[in-house]
Amino acid sequence: MFSRLTLRTKLTTLVLVVVTIGCYSVGKFMADGILEVIQRLFGLRAETAAVALVSRADVDWLKLSSVREMQEDASSQRFVERTTAMVHDKYIDRVEVVRYLDGNRAQHLVSEGGVRPFAYPTIGEITEMGSQDIYKMTTNGHIGVQIYDAEYMAGWAIIYDGTDPLGMVLVLIDTSETQEIFDRTQLIIMIAMGIIIVLSGLVAYRFASSFEKTAVTDGLMQLYNHRYFKQRLEQEVARAARHKHPLTLVMLDIDHFKKINDTWGHATGDIVLRLLGRWVKDQSRKTDVVARYGGEEVALILTDTALAGGQLFAERLREFVANETVRDPDENAEFKITISVGCAQWERGMSFLDLIRAADTALYHSKSGGRNRVSVYHEDLLPRPEKQELAKGKRG
Secondary structure (H helix, E strand, O other): OHHHOOHHHHHHHHHHHHHHHHHHHHHHHHHHHHHHHHHHHHHHHHHHHHHHHHHHOOOHHHHOOOHHHHHHOHHHHHHHHHHHHHHHHOOOOEEEEEEEOOOOOEEEEEEEEOOOOOOOOOHHHHHHHOOOOHHHOOOOEEEEEEEOOEEEEEEEEEEEEOOEEEEEEEEEEEOHHHHHHHHHHHHHHHHHHHHHHHHHHHHHHHHHHHHHHHHHEOOOOOOEOHHHHHHHHHHHHHHHHHHOOOEEEEEEEEOOHHHHHHHHOHHHHHHHHHHHHHHHHHHOOOOOEEEEEEOOEEEEEEEOOOHHHHHHHHHHHHHHHHHOOEEEHHHOEEEOOOEEEEEEEOOOOOOHHHHHHHHHHHHHHHHHOOOOOEEEOOHHHOOOHHHHHHHHHOOO
């Protein structure tokens, strides 16, 4: 299936696949990177806030035996005032303070947070939802948690008495709004990547079209090359056999082309070939396949054209070329050229090589019959194979 696609389609598809994979990888990398940066920034904010509270506070009140004594302690009251101000004046959504008791038990001492349409979690809930047991940690840090469908970053700082942990401060920052911004940013990235993919497809198609044209085009005459001609003729013969459509092959050759090269030089000969290529293309239909068959020979595949129509076209083309003038200012050359033409119609049972042989035979008949004429193939024109090979060497 893939082998039947045109070269431009294959190249465009390949580029689109590579660009799509690349854009997806880059987009995912960017999105993951942005999310990681956001989480790290908010996590560090929460952790920094917790460390700041611990470092600026006298927390000896955590050693007091009863909660009542701690609540009445001046240092405790200043600490609570500081946490309240932090929650109200900054980006902090919640601050909790616990002290460690025997074993793994923790006692809540301070819980400060603003009003939200849902209940705030306790530090115990944070511990259960977090990836690690915060109560047992002995260093500062932060983690991301999800509570009631909302995203939070939880940062903490351990309160030490020498080397023994007395308790901890937990700071929560709600990142839900930032997450929504990130989702919109991710959508923008996806749209941008989609635009890049579309533009890449368009550029790839144009490049592939140009590349395909170069691959199948003769550089001098700007016609299809011999290889492409044979591929298309084989396809058109198969199509004519399948749909019972008429098909005519026209082959033409410049008369006395060797003499032109000998008289004016090969540079002038190249001008003649370029002009002939342009003249033939101008006189042909867009549906016709015009190719350089070799040397100064040109072949035309006239699709959906019977032999009579092909003969009329060939005669019109012959007259047009004969009336045109070749000019080469560098050599001060100005002259006319003529062409000999052979036409053959595909008949049932003929292969594409048979059709080439038939048109070539008709062309030889025009050459041997005086040149500057059109001949139509019929079976009586077909010489023996050894004579055909001999005839090819005598053209000029």
